[in-house]
Amino acid sequence: MSEQPPPHIARLIPRLELTGTERILELGAAPGVAVAEIGPLLTGDGHVTALDRSAVGVRRIRERNQALVDAGRLTVVEQDLTTLAPEPPEQYDLIFASNVNVFWTHPRKANLDALAALLKPGGRLRLFYGYGPGDVAGRGRDTGSLVAATLSAGDALTAVTVDGAGAPLEISAVRR
Numbered sequence: 001m002s003e004q005p006p007p008h009i010a011r012l013i014p015r016l017e018l019t020g021t022e023r024i025l026e027l028g029a030a031p032g033v034a035v036a037e038i039g040p041l042l043t044g045d046g047h048v049t050a051l052d053r054s055a056v057g058v059r060r061i062r063e064r065n066q067a068l069v070d071a072g073r074l075t076v077v078e079q080d081l082t083t084l085a086p087e088p089p090e091q092y093d094l095i096f097a098s099n100v101n102v103f104w105t106h107p108r109k110a111n112l113d114a115l116a117a118l119l120k121p122g123g124r125l126r127l128f129y130g131y132g133p134g135d136v137a138g139r140g141r142d143t144g145s146l147v148a149a150t151l152s153a154g155d156a157l158t159a160v161t162v163d164g165a166g167a168p169l170e171i172s173a174v175r176r
């Protein structure tokens with residue numbers, strides 16, 4: 001029997017607008033529930049890399065998604081996104097994250113240039129915040145504006161938009 005994803009994950013999956021053939025990177029992917037939802041949508045060369053800095057989190061991603069690893073659809077990486085190298089070994093069509101707060105708490109640490117370099121030209125970055133209607137990380141702050149300012153600070157990303165209408169809050173950008 002398949003497990004129901006938490007509501008914030010169930011809501012963000014359709015907003016990724018996947019065709020299924022994308023090379024995808026999820027940041028802060030533990031415990032792997034979004035990956036478990038994306039896996040069955042993948043087709044052709046579709047692949048997801050799940051990155052998290054937590055050793056326990058990475059173990060949970062693997063345990064939950066071993067079949068995807070075995071099928072060659074999932075790579076799991078234990079790394080802090082603030083340490084991503086500036087010259088990436090591969091590039092992605094889509095990078096996304098849910099409730100990874102470094103983009104508004106420590107914008108200078110967010111390593112945006114390295115992150116943007118991981119996107120193919122025209123590739124999409126989507127950052128989601130909150131767990132349900134009216135529940136947004138950084139309550140009392142304008143999280144959307146803070147994250148949008150982080151994404152706009154470098155030259156590599158364009159078309160930065162904030163969609164606060166739906167839950168979770170979504171901030172998106174496109175690699176030039």
Ligand SMILES: C[S@@+](CC[C@H](N)C(=O)[O-])C[C@H]1O[C@@H](n2cnc3c(N)ncnc32)[C@H](O)[C@@H]1O
Nearest residue numbers: 028030052053054057079080081082098099100
């Ligand atoms: C609040 S949890 C959110 C988990 C899941 N994405 C969700 O929305 O339900 C944040 C996750 O991001 C990971 N994380 C936070 N900062 C990170 C960083 N700098 N690099 C990599 N992973 C990070 C944490 O280890 C944790 O698994």
